[in-house]
Each structure stands twice: as structure tokens, then as C-alpha cells.
Amino acid sequence: MEVSWSTFVLEIINFLVLVWILKHFLYRPVLDVIARRRAAIDRSLSEAETMKTEAADMRRQYEGRLEAWEQERQAARETLNSEMETKRREGLQKLDAELSTARQRAEVADARHLAEAERSMEVTALQQGAAFAARLLRQGAGPDTQKRLVQLLIDELGSLPANTVAAIRHQYGDTPDGAVIHSAFILEDEQRAALERALHETLLPDGTALHHELDSSLLAGVRITVGDWQLGANVQDELRGFAELARHE
Incomplete structure (x- = not known):
């Protein structure tokens, strides 16, 4: 090929x-x-x-x-x-x-x-x-009670502190015209003289006239008023104090 x-x-x-x-x-x-x-x-x-x-x-x-x-x-x-x-x-x-x-x-x-x-x-x-x-x-309340209350007031007046006496005298003024002693019964002469002497020796100036009056509503004891000022040692004031205390309470 x-x-x-x-x-x-x-x-x-x-x-x-x-x-x-x-x-x-x-x-x-x-x-x-x-x-x-x-x-x-x-x-x-x-x-x-x-x-x-x-x-x-x-x-x-x-x-x-x-x-x-x-x-x-x-x-x-x-x-x-x-x-x-x-x-x-x-x-x-x-x-x-x-x-x-x-x-x-x-x-x-x-x-x-x-x-x-x-x-x-x-x-x-x-x-x-x-x-x-x-x-x-x-x-x-009777004359005997009043006698004891007056004697109690006389004793308390003789034992008042000087500042208390000054405060009381300031309340009624320096020369009060006079003072009235109300009593439930007639005071005996001796007790009247003793109370007046105690007032003059402690609270009232010498020569302050003192007048005594009866007030049967006091029942027994005395209340002394000098102008608008009052000092009480009587059954009526004590009863009023009891009543006011009870009412207040």
C-alpha cells in the first residue's frame, strides 16, 4: 500500500x-x-x-x-x-x-x-x-358653836403670815372707813374684845371703826365685812362652800 x-x-x-x-x-x-x-x-x-x-x-x-x-x-x-x-x-x-x-x-x-x-x-x-x-x-349650830368658831378665827388671825396679811390689806385698800362684824348670836364682851383686838393687830389699821350686827342666817359664827372684802367663820358660809364644792365636782 x-x-x-x-x-x-x-x-x-x-x-x-x-x-x-x-x-x-x-x-x-x-x-x-x-x-x-x-x-x-x-x-x-x-x-x-x-x-x-x-x-x-x-x-x-x-x-x-x-x-x-x-x-x-x-x-x-x-x-x-x-x-x-x-x-x-x-x-x-x-x-x-x-x-x-x-x-x-x-x-x-x-x-x-x-x-x-x-x-x-x-x-x-x-x-x-x-x-x-x-x-x-x-x-x-348654836352659841357654843359660834364661840368655838370665833376663837378659831382669833387663833388663825394671830398665825397669819406677813405676806398673807399684806395681800388681804391690799384687797380692801389702805384706809377703810370701817368694818362690820355680823354674828348669828350676840358675842360675849370678852370674846368681842378679843376679836376686835386681833383684827386691829393683824388686818385693820388702828382706829378703824367696828360695828356689830346680828344676822341669824349665819346660823352660828361671824362674818367680817370691810368694803367689798369679807372674812367668814360661820356655819352658813361653810355650808355654801360645801354646796359649791359638790356642785363643781
Whole structure:
């Protein structure tokens, strides 16, 4: 078999042309497509990695938020428990204070009622005692009672302190015109002289005129009047004192 070199050369040329055509019109576009696909895949992988990273970041943020929210919830729970405990203590303290106030009021009310009851009993006893004393004084009033009352007045005049004497003199003035001695019964001369002497030595200036008058309403004893000032040592004034004391109480 003879080899045709011209044919061989033509085949080689055809093959080279075919290779050029394939490389120019087929292989290069395929490579471009493959390159674009690879670039797309790389972009997809990059985006996927980015998304993965973002997802991991979001997960960490979410976990951080969950942890922060749990801490906030725990803090809020503790704050609420603390406030509730504070409110409970305040409520108990307020209740204790109200109960203490109520007990104190009840004790004060009980003490007041007891004091009022005791006071009422004391007033009743005082009124009864005043009435009894008044009956005794009225029944026992007489010349002997007056004699003892006058002597008691004379003794008291002799023992008056200086400041008391000055206060009494200041009440009726420096120069009285005179004094009136009212008595339930006529005074004996000796007792009259002793009473006048005691008055001049203690309360009345020398030379003050003394007038004696009878007043049976005194029951027994005397009442000395100097202007608007009076000094009593008689049953009537004592009875009036009892009555006023009982009425006041």
C-alpha cells in the first residue's frame, strides 16, 4: 500500500483546521461556560459561607438575647419578690400600728370610763357627805358653836403670815372707813374684845371703826365685812362652800 503524502498532508491540515475550529468555536465557549459556572459556584459557596457566618452570628446574638432576657426576667422576678416582701412588711407594720393604736384607744377609753365611774362615785360620795355635814352643822349650830368658831378665827388671825396679811390689806385698800362684824348670836364682851383686838393687830389699821350686827342666817359664827372684802367663820358660809364644792365636782 502506497502512502499518499499529499493526502496525509491534507488530513493533517484538516485535523489542524478541525482542532482550531473546535478550540475557537467549541472548547473556548465551553471553558467560558465552565469558568462562569465555577465563578457562580464560588459566589454561591461564598454567599453560603457568608450566610452561614451571619446565621452563626444571629444564633450567637439570639442566644445572647435569650441569656440577657433570662437575666432580665430573673432580675425582674427578684425585684418583684423584693417589692412584694417590702409591701408585705409595710402592710404588717401598718396593721401592727393600727392594732396598737386601736388597743391604746381601747385602753384609754376603758381608763376614761373607769375614771368617769370612779369620779361619779366620788362626786356622789362628796355630795352625800356635804349633805350629811350640812345637816350636822345645822343641827349643831348654836352659841357654843359660834364661840368655838370665833376663837378659831382669833387663833388663825394671830398665825397669819406677813405676806398673807399684806395681800388681804391690799384687797380692801389702805384706809377703810370701817368694818362690820355680823354674828348669828350676840358675842360675849370678852370674846368681842378679843376679836376686835386681833383684827386691829393683824388686818385693820388702828382706829378703824367696828360695828356689830346680828344676822341669824349665819346660823352660828361671824362674818367680817370691810368694803367689798369679807372674812367668814360661820356655819352658813361653810355650808355654801360645801354646796359649791359638790356642785363643781
